[in-house]
Amino acid sequence: MSSPSSSSESSDLPITQRAIKNISNVCFSAFVLSVLVLTVAAITYTPPDPWLQSSLSLAKSLSATLPNSTFFHTDDSVTTTGEDLDLLSPQPPPLLNQTTATTTTTSSPSLCSSSSNSSSSSSLNCSDPAVLAAIRTFNAKVFRKSITILAYDSPPVPGPRPDQCDASWRYRSRKEKSRRRYRDYRRFRLARADNCSYAVLSAGTFRSGANAAPPRRPRSATLPDAEINDTIPVLASEEAFRKGRYLYYARGGDHCKGMNQFIWSFLCGLGEASFLNRTFVMDLGVCLNGGHTASGRDEDGKDFRYYFDFEHLKESAPVVEEREFLRDWRRWDRRRAKNKISVRKVPSYKVTPMQLKRDRSSILWRQFRGPEPENYWYRVCEGAAAKYIQRPWQALWKSKRLMNIVTEIGGRMDWDYDAVHVVRGYKANNKDLWPNLDADTSPDALVTKVLSMVKPWRNLYVATNEPFYNYFDKLRSHYKVHLLDDYSEMWGNRSEWYNETMALNGGKPVEFDGYMRVAVDTEVLYRAKTQVETFNNLTRDCKDGINTC
Numbered sequence: 001m002s003s004p005s006s007s008s009e010s011s012d013l014p015i016t017q018r019a020i021k022n023i024s025n026v027c028f029s030a031f032v033l034s035v036l037v038l039t040v041a042a043i044t045y046t047p048p049d050p051w052l053q054s055s056l057s058l059a060k061s062l063s064a065t066l067p068n069s070t071f072f073h074t075d076d077s078v079t080t081t082g083e084d085l086d087l088l089s090p091q092p093p094p095l096l097n098q099t100t101a102t103t104t105t106t107s108s109p110s111l112c113s114s115s116s117n118s119s120s121s122s123s124l125n126c127s128d129p130a131v132l133a134a135i136r137t138f139n140a141k142v143f144r145k146s147i148t149i150l151a152y153d154s155p156p157v158p159g160p161r162p163d164q165c166d167a168s169w170r171y172r173s174r175k176e177k178s179r180r181r182y183r184d185y186r187r188f189r190l191a192r193a194d195n196c197s198y199a200v201l202s203a204g205t206f207r208s209g210a211n212a213a214p215p216r217r218p219r220s221a222t223l224p225d226a227e228i229n230d231t232i233p234v235l236a237s238e239e240a241f242r243k244g245r246y247l248y249y250a251r252g253g254d255h256c257k258g259m260n261q262f263i264w265s266f267l268c269g270l271g272e273a274s275f276l277n278r279t280f281v282m283d284l285g286v287c288l289n290g291g292h293t294a295s296g297r298d299e300d301g302k303d304f305r306y307y308f309d310f311e312h313l314k315e316s317a318p319v320v321e322e323r324e325f326l327r328d329w330r331r332w333d334r335r336r337a338k339n340k341i342s343v344r345k346v347p348s349y350k351v352t353p354m355q356l357k358r359d360r361s362s363i364l365w366r367q368f369r370g371p372e373p374e375n376y377w378y379r380v381c382e383g384a385a386a387k388y389i390q391r392p393w394q395a396l397w398k399s400k401r402l403m404n405i406v407t408e409i410g411g412r413m414d415w416d417y418d419a420v421h422v423v424r425g426y427k428a429n430n431k432d433l434w435p436n437l438d439a440d441t442s443p444d445a446l447v448t449k450v451l452s453m454v455k456p457w458r459n460l461y462v463a464t465n466e467p468f469y470n471y472f473d474k475l476r477s478h479y480k481v482h483l484l485d486d487y488s489e490m491w492g493n494r495s496e497w498y499n500e501t502m503a504l505n506g507g508k509p510v511e512f513d514g515y516m517r518v519a520v521d522t523e524v525l526y527r528a529k530t531q532v533e534t535f536n537n538l539t540r541d542c543k544d545g546i547n548t549c
């Protein structure tokens with residue numbers, strides 16, 4: 001057990017289970033180590049499985065293996081954005097007396113004086129503090145359970161009609177563990193309640209108050225959404241550069257592997273940097289594995305920021321961007337022939353983080369030479385290093401741009417929906433490993449099974465990797481069926497998402513790729529009231545193939 005990381009045995013899943021059975025015989029830490037290695041290897045070597053590809057499910061499966069490990073901190077994955085309640089719009093305007101009652105309690109006499117004179121005039125002055133007071137009271141009541149409003153960007157501004165005002169605010173979701181802040185802006189229709197106050201008659205949907213939207217930056221900036229600061233940090237000066245200590249991972253064999261491996265490896269590097277108290281030099285270029293691209297081939301040149309929240313990462317861990325870093329390094333090095341920036345090249349992962357702890361070189365450059373799997377980043381964190389290095393899961397959140405789409409989809413269904421997860425794809429075709437899956441997820445079987453778990457005529461969101469849109473038509477006789485493709489305008493060429501990702505991509509449109517689809521689909525699924533899973537609820541087949549459960 002002294003070298004549990006030998007890779008030949010590692011793809012063999014049953015060993016894990018045997019190891020679990022023999023736990024009492026084995027030294028516990030060695031067990032943890034081997035389970036870890038085996039689990040990772042098992043994940044790495046599975047064919048691309050979109051349903052494994054969310055950091056939540058990855059962390060879940062890992063933390064199930066290691067209940068008290070650090071993998072629990074994946075709060076981004078459950079970014080419940082249930083605050084997008086436009087419960088009001090389909091209903092008739094709320095009873096005036098009701099809203100008025102709450103509104104008047106907050107309005108102070110001083111508000112009256114400023115507006116009392118104009119009270120007879122019908123047009124609304126949105127900057128009147130009484131308007132904001134009415135909106136505030138209204139929101140506090142409607143969003144009480146789902147969000148905490150942090151601040152309003154006062155004052156509200158006029159909407160297109162004289163009785164409308166658009167207001168904007170920042171909020172935090174109560175259903176989400178992360179401290180992430182979001183922004184919403186909505187359109188309100190108000191009426192004067194009495195001479196001192198207003199009442200909100202109706203409120204628009206998520207981000208309906210376009211006039212209160214934060215101003216866009218100039219096109220030249222890489223930052224079209226004022227809410228998301230993805231910019232690449234620049235190192236201020238030569239002095240700052242020389243003072244810094246860096247950990248630089250050259251591109252390894254992980255490149256173009258699945259997103260799970262990317263996350264697992266990236267967090268290993270970030271964890272080592274933290275252990276060594278160094279700034280991590282990161283490559284924002286991501287290669288998307290062919291399992292998630294339309295072409296079926298690996299596609300290089302994707303941006304980390306399409307998938308993950310770089311702003312949060314910058315705030316959580318010291319990182320610099322690779323190209324920026326290399327440019328500075330070259331520049332400062334050339335200028336001073338004598339005072340070279342010290343570099344230590346580390347050829348193999350076999351040099352452990354502990355051995356590097358005392359190294360004073362400015363740059364530690366891990367090279368990842370050699371054939372696979374010798375050149376995987378995550379191997380640095382194997383073996384004895386696993387005891388010292390913790391992967392900083394909390395630093396990696398999903399892209400806020402994707403989460404905004406999730407919020408919008410949930411909001412369209414008034415957050416009142418159930419969901420069924422229908423896994424098909426290559427698993428449905430493989431009768432050896434999943435003998436019943438295809439039949440159990442056939443259109444007729446779906447109707448029978450879902451009816452036994454979800455009340456008819458509910459909103460039913462179907463998260464699936466089944467590409468044929470009309471596959472679920474039979475459910476439509478019993479449910480209001482929603483599929484991801486019903487919302488394609490949210491990433492279509494007139495969407496905010498499209499504009500923003502295009503700006504990150506040097507003005508070229510970005511495809512809404514398979515990984516993004518899975519990310520959004522899964523997050524919408526997690527927020528449903530009732531969730532029907534494929535494995536367990538629809539079929540007795542095991543998630544990972546025959547005899548694995």
Ligand SMILES: *[C@@H]1O[C@H](CO)[C@@H](O)[C@H](O)[C@H]1NC(C)=O
Binds near residue numbers: 068
């Ligand atoms: C995890 O930690 C809790 C409390 O810290 C403890 O009760 C539990 O036994 C631990 N579980 C394992 C598997 O170590």
Ligand SMILES: *[C@@H]1O[C@H](CO)[C@@H](O)[C@H](O)[C@H]1NC(C)=O
Binds near residue numbers: 098
């Ligand atoms: C105010 O609204 C309540 C319902 O919330 C209703 O029962 C009541 O009759 C209303 N009062 C008036 C004066 O309209």
Ligand SMILES: *[C@@H]1O[C@H](CO)[C@@H](O)[C@H](O)[C@H]1NC(C)=O
Binds near residue numbers: 117118
């Ligand atoms: C209301 O304001 C108008 C000017 O906008 C002024 O002429 C008028 O005297 C004011 N009335 C009262 C009651 O203050």
Ligand SMILES: *[C@@H]1O[C@H](CO)[C@@H](O)[C@H](O)[C@H]1NC(C)=O
Binds near residue numbers: 114125126127128129
């Ligand atoms: C609207 O109200 C604000 C604040 O009370 C005031 O400064 C402004 O002059 C008003 N505008 C109009 C058009 O009455």
Ligand SMILES: *[C@@H]1O[C@H](CO)[C@@H](O)[C@H](O)[C@H]1NC(C)=O
Binds near residue numbers: 119120194195
């Ligand atoms: C509001 O103003 C109207 C005149 O515009 C007046 O008749 C009424 O009594 C006032 N109501 C209150 C509650 O001040």
Ligand SMILES: *[C@@H]1O[C@H](CO)[C@@H](O)[C@H](O)[C@H]1NC(C)=O
Binds near residue numbers: 231314
């Ligand atoms: C964006 O973040 C960087 C730090 O990463 C900061 O220097 C910059 O001022 C921020 N820009 C804005 C507009 O907040």
Ligand SMILES: *[C@@H]1O[C@H](CO)[C@@H](O)[C@H](O)[C@H]1NC(C)=O
Binds near residue numbers: 244245
């Ligand atoms: C980490 O590095 C910073 C500067 O890079 C230094 O100020 C700090 O003392 C270091 N902390 C430890 C624990 O070595």
Ligand SMILES: *[C@@H]1O[C@H](CO)[C@@H](O)[C@H](O)[C@H]1NC(C)=O
Binds near residue numbers: 493494
């Ligand atoms: C946007 O997409 C639609 C259909 O996909 C296409 O007809 C239209 O020309 C596109 N518009 C732009 C500005 O690219």
Ligand SMILES: *[C@@H]1O[C@H](CO)[C@@H](O)[C@H](O)[C@H]1NC(C)=O
Binds near residue numbers: 494495496
């Ligand atoms: C996207 O950008 C185009 C051109 O810059 C602009 O006309 C359009 O309003 C933007 N769309 C959104 C939703 O921001």
Ligand SMILES: *[C@@H]1O[C@H](CO)[C@@H](O)[C@H](O)[C@H]1NC(C)=O
Binds near residue numbers: 530531
């Ligand atoms: C799905 O199966 C699990 C495990 O058997 C069960 O706990 C859950 O209630 C089922 N879900 C539904 C919607 O019936």
